[in-house]
Amino acid sequence: MFTGIIEAVGEIRDLTPCGGDLRVVVGCGDLNMGAVALGDSIAVNGVCLTVVEFNANSFTADVSSETVTCTTVSGLTTGSPVNLEMAMLPTTRLGGHLVSGHVDGVGEIKRRWSDARSERFRIQAPDELAKYIAAKGSICVDGISLTVNAVDDNEFELNIVPHTLTATTMGSYQAGQKVNLEVDIIARYLERLLSSSADSASPGITRELLKSRGFF
Numbered sequence: 001m002f003t004g005i006i007e008a009v010g011e012i013r014d015l016t017p018c019g020g021d022l023r024v025v026v027g028c029g030d031l032n033m034g035a036v037a038l039g040d041s042i043a044v045n046g047v048c049l050t051v052v053e054f055n056a057n058s059f060t061a062d063v064s065s066e067t068v069t070c071t072t073v074s075g076l077t078t079g080s081p082v083n084l085e086m087a088m089l090p091t092t093r094l095g096g097h098l099v100s101g102h103v104d105g106v107g108e109i110k111r112r113w114s115d116a117r118s119e120r121f122r123i124q125a126p127d128e129l130a131k132y133i134a135a136k137g138s139i140c141v142d143g144i145s146l147t148v149n150a151v152d153d154n155e156f157e158l159n160i161v162p163h164t165l166t167a168t169t170m171g172s173y174q175a176g177q178k179v180n181l182e183v184d185i186i187a188r189y190l191e192r193l194l195s196s197s198a199d200s201a202s203p204g205i206t207r208e209l210l211k212s213r214g215f216f
Helices: 065-070 127-132 162-167 185-198 207-212
Strands: 008-018 021-027 041-044 047-054 058-063 081-086 105-115 118-124 138-141 144-152 155-160 178-183
Touching: 021 041, 021 065, 041 058, 105 127, 127 178, 127 185, 178 185
Parallel strands: none
Antiparallel strands: 008 021, 008 081, 021 058, 041 047, 041 081, 047 058, 105 118, 105 178, 118 155, 138 144, 138 178, 144 155
16 A cells, blocks of 8 residues: 655666566665565556565566556656655555555546646546546545546546645646546445445445435
């Protein structure tokens, strides 16, 4: 699990086809590699990868064909900057929100514009993810925990403050950029609970119950 608080911006050092999938070498930037061990999880642009080799300046991970298909990994090249975060510990301060590192889909930045010292982004999500995105809710974009400002059908808006622009890869993003999206895991589980209740003889958790408790 991760928090969506980026620890460093690294870069892709090498991408090598390997038996139908990929092996990637990532330059770690300012990430504290002294705390890394074989088998650890590191999120790369929001994709949870397992460390199979490492040194003081980089780590190597295998990327499955499923991950290549479902994320922006296929669009990365040598030198591409990437957001990095090590898996959280039980003692980690949860400054963002709970992030699994399992990308739900790929979105596209449709527009970017300035708003005082911040930058606003409008992103189009795949249609099947739109129902999980709510105004003032959380979403993970390329591994970054962000708050949704507004939602319009399958598009949503973000307000990115100067620190986030400089501490992540978002400072360089423009219209047309493809980004990894992971919706709030709570929305996923809530949908499952509602679906299970509908198929059960016992009403359990229903929309009416949630509404009566102030969730709608």
